[in-house]
Amino acid sequence: MAKKRTSSKNVFTQLLGQNGLKIVLGLVASGSFVIAFGQEKISQWISLPSSSSSSSVCAEQFYKDIPPFIAKEALSKNTYPLCFNGFNVMYSGVSKTPLWVAEALTPQRLSQKIPRKDSFHEELKVPSAYRATLADYRASGYDRGHMAPNADMPTKAAQADSFSLANMVPQSPKNNQQVWRELEEATRAIVTKQKHDVYVVTGPTFTGKKLKTIGDNKVIVPTSVFKAIYIPKTGAIGAYYAPNDNSLKVKVVSICYLEEQLGMNIFPQLTEEQKRNIYKLPLNANSVKVHQEIPYGNWDAESQCAEDVSKDQLLALQKKFKTDGLSQSSNNSESSQSGMDQSTLDAIVKQLVEALLQYILQLLR
Known part of the structure; x- marks a missing residue:
């Protein structure tokens, strides 16, 4: 008897049902985390103009x-x-x-x-x-x-x-x-x-x-x-x-x-x-x-x-x-x-992505 195939859509639905709340909370929390993390890291390379400067x-x-x-x-x-x-x-x-x-x-x-x-x-x-x-x-x-x-x-x-x-x-x-x-x-x-x-x-x-x-x-x-x-x-x-x-x-x-x-x-x-x-x-x-x-x-x-x-x-x-x-x-x-070194940009992106993935995985455990 042929096995019933489980569609990717059904798998996704099951996963979402099981971990939906965690995923939503993870995305919201990690989004805030990345914004804060990104600002701190990027500020090490870019001296942004201050709104108080006059x-x-x-x-x-x-x-x-x-x-x-x-x-x-x-x-x-x-x-x-x-x-x-x-x-x-x-x-x-x-x-x-x-x-x-x-x-x-x-x-x-x-x-x-x-x-x-x-x-x-x-x-x-x-x-x-x-x-x-x-x-x-x-x-x-x-x-x-x-x-x-x-x-x-x-x-x-x-x-x-x-x-x-x-x-x-x-x-x-x-x-x-x-x-x-x-x-x-x-x-x-x-x-x-x-x-x-x-x-x-x-x-x-x-x-x-x-x-x-x-x-x-x-x-x-x-x-x-x-x-x-x-x-x-x-x-x-x-x-x-x-x-x-x-x-x-x-x-x-x-x-x-x-x-x-x-x-x-x-x-x-x-x-x-x-x-x-x-x-x-x-x-x-x-x-x-x-x-x-x-x-x-x-x-x-x-x-x-x-x-x-x-x-x-x-x-x-x-x-x-x-x-x-x-x-x-x-x-x-x-x-x-635009003039930032490509290696610097790559390093920032890599650190942000790695931090985001690690944070999501911790929330899903």
């Missing part, structure tokens, strides 16, 4: 809303002004690092404690030809050194932005992990202990004829790193300047000294007299005392300060940074997604 928010990171001004023409080649959550960057497509990173630190901002969550990623707002990649840093012997520190960030969005390679330079391990960490802690201590607003400009210097590079994209290794600070309430001003090596050396210099090394005007809003002052900036957080202002050090009469910038030039720069910095986020969002 020209005024960008400008707030600069003292009196004016960015540093690049005086050396060679430095201006292939530059990209980028407005992030909590900091701004002038990125160089030549060095494939920032030229400067600006932050406005306030007691309120630093009262927000965000647990660190690493999410190093390429900056897709920058064209691929001018972009540093994670592979460039891998096994290079250099750290991915934050210029705007993760610990300065007041929100998760700002923290995610801080892990963009547009905010990184190849930094010597001891310089990054010891000297620079202590200087970052000292800067935050000025804000939190003495309740001062502090304007900070941080970045690399490239001096000498033969500069080392890392990776296939030839990311240029800085010869030194700097952190310039200005405290409007007290007038205290100066800059940390450290060779990018494992010597653990660091010195405090004037803004004029720094401008001479860099070929840019760090604080165009300030007078030459102000920028020649050198205050005794603390080298670690323990040196910052609650009721003791930063003492005056000396006057730099030797360094060549940057030339004054005309009002028209400053207004043009301010407008350009606001316009270009914001348009990088919106105009390049589509091209950034």
